[in-house]
Amino acid sequence: MTSRLDQATIDLLGVLAYGELTAFERLATDARLAPTISDKHALASMAAAEFGHYQRLYDHLRSESVDPEEAMRPFVEPLDAFHDSTPPNDWLESLIKAYLGDGLAADFYREVATFVQDPVTRGLVLEVLADTGQASFAVATVTAAIAADPALAGRLALWGRRLVGEALIQAQRVAVERDALTELLVGGSLDLAGIGRLLTRLTDNHTARMQALGLQA
């Protein structure tokens, strides 16, 4: 198939789509850890929202004559590796993973989206990155748990730092292997100083999310 989309844009849609598909799978799996029906309902609703995003990206790829599976394939290994290396041990770790992971991914893709040439694709990317409701629910639940048992904060802060570390390892791997995607970012007028500022923005946002949870970044 030939598509009017360039390889970098296809890569971006592919990694986003597989990211949403795995987020769906893991959130739905983690719903089993939920202590109450109402918590299970909340997590399952988030998972279903991620699937809705996945479906839109999938349909968009097809409508642009791109085989969605081909587009996702290069990102199966790094994304599976990320999830396999970070299985939540309990309900709170699962919520924190959903909140921090979604937040970091959204920040990153939002930055990349500004370099996407095709306006329809850019609009779709920004749209599927909108919050699926994790944020307020995760923050409320985690802060309440820490208030009830302050000793939790240490373990959960370590968990948050570990998640970012594992995410960076896999992101670096993608950057090395997917030239087009990396060039979209770097070639999109981002020089070394620009990349430095990008990393600072991402780190600042991550720190803000950790603080919202009541955790030290």
Add this chain to the structure above:
Amino acid sequence: MTSRLDQATIDLLGVLAYGELTAFERLATDARLAPTISDKHALASMAAAEFGHYQRLYDHLRSESVDPEEAMRPFVEPLDAFHDSTPPNDWLESLIKAYLGDGLAADFYREVATFVQDPVTRGLVLEVLADTGQASFAVATVTAAIAADPALAGRLALWGRRLVGEALIQAQRVAVERDALTELLVGGSLDLAGIGRLLTRLTDNHTARMQALGLQA
């Protein structure tokens, strides 16, 4: 809250809703066993369809002034016990469980639905029991796998029989504990001979599904 729905109807909606929610969870979890992206896509799509059904039942309960969590609560233990006692060991077992489980549940609820007084509820029950696409996908995948490796048929047939056995154990438990639901079925003009015919219909349909998979019931 007081609702115009009677307890038996609330029970039916509750067990259906929690059934869909756990089906969603388990299917999405099993999507991790899928050997290809395309299989994963298929299973995740079915899971998302189950969630859509769950959402409709949940919304219907709320619109009828019933707390959905209260309605689901009595069925958490038996349904969780069913799933905990039947974790699929591989992708094929997971597909068979989805297909047989969904089929048996649909047959049963379809029978019960005829006794539901409220027409809106009856319509909704029949609608959410419609096939979510498992059937043809599961049949095609399982029969292809057995054609490629006929030795599989024995193990998978045992698996199918075990699923029904475990389902019956939990159904019996629900029948004993939920008088209203049982009376809906029995009181709905079903005498002993009628129950015998009901069980025969359910068993016949199950046998037909096993045969469609190429398995001995």
